[in-house]
Amino acid sequence: MIRPIFTLLFLLTGFSLAQAQTDAIAQRRAIMKGVGQANADVGKIAKGEAPFDLAKVKALLSASQEASAKMPGLFPDNSKTGDTAALPKVWQTKADFDARWKKLGEDAAALQIAITDQASFKAKMSDFGKNCGGCHEGYRQKN
Template sequence: MVRRLTAALAAGILTVVAATAVMAQADVVKERQTLLKQFGDLTKPVGGMLRGSTPFDLATVQAALDAYVKNAKVLPTLFPEGSDSDPDTEALPAIWTNKADFDARFAKLGTDAAAARAAITDEASFKANFPAVVRNCGGCHDNYRQKN
């Protein structure tokens, strides 16, 4: 009787642990998707400024750069092993097979964004410095994100 109870309790604990791990993976996927969507939302108006279709606004540019710097530090931690199994993720398995490169790309994004934040003071310096920052995004998307 005690053995059965112990076995049942152990099975129950394992089920809870497994379910918690699955939920944690789903949460981490949602969290990284939220931060990456924020990148996109912040980049759209800045992209318009680069193309000349939107008037230059230093505060908008600075807000985007501040978010890049902040989130570039957080995002690599939101791609733990096993989080590629979520059906809602667009992350490619290459992230986990080449994690050092993936993490280095976020570090470079953060460094480039911080340098651009310090250098951009007007429209001319924006047009000279911002393109290097957003090239980081394309390089990562090309290698580590599913094409839609």
């Protein structure tokens, strides 16, 4: 009687571990997608294709802050492979990777206060994007 229970437990554990791995990839993908969409909206504003909308700018900053808080924890060792574009360098220089996320969050928090209107948006937003490019250069597969 005890054996089938253990077998079942064992299988369940294995299943949930596998689940955790795909969950991490799915979660980071969902977060990055959210940041990307928010950034697309702000990009249209920056290019003058959409009217200035402070709420959309704040939404991008909030999405960046959320990503900054959650992303460093979403790269467990068992999520190196699978349907992911994360490069091995994420795990090789994890401290730098995490530090970049931290800086993104800090910069976003500062801009939440500093950006109040179109003029401050134009003056202060452009450098923020360098945080994105910085990580995409070495930590994500070109695509």
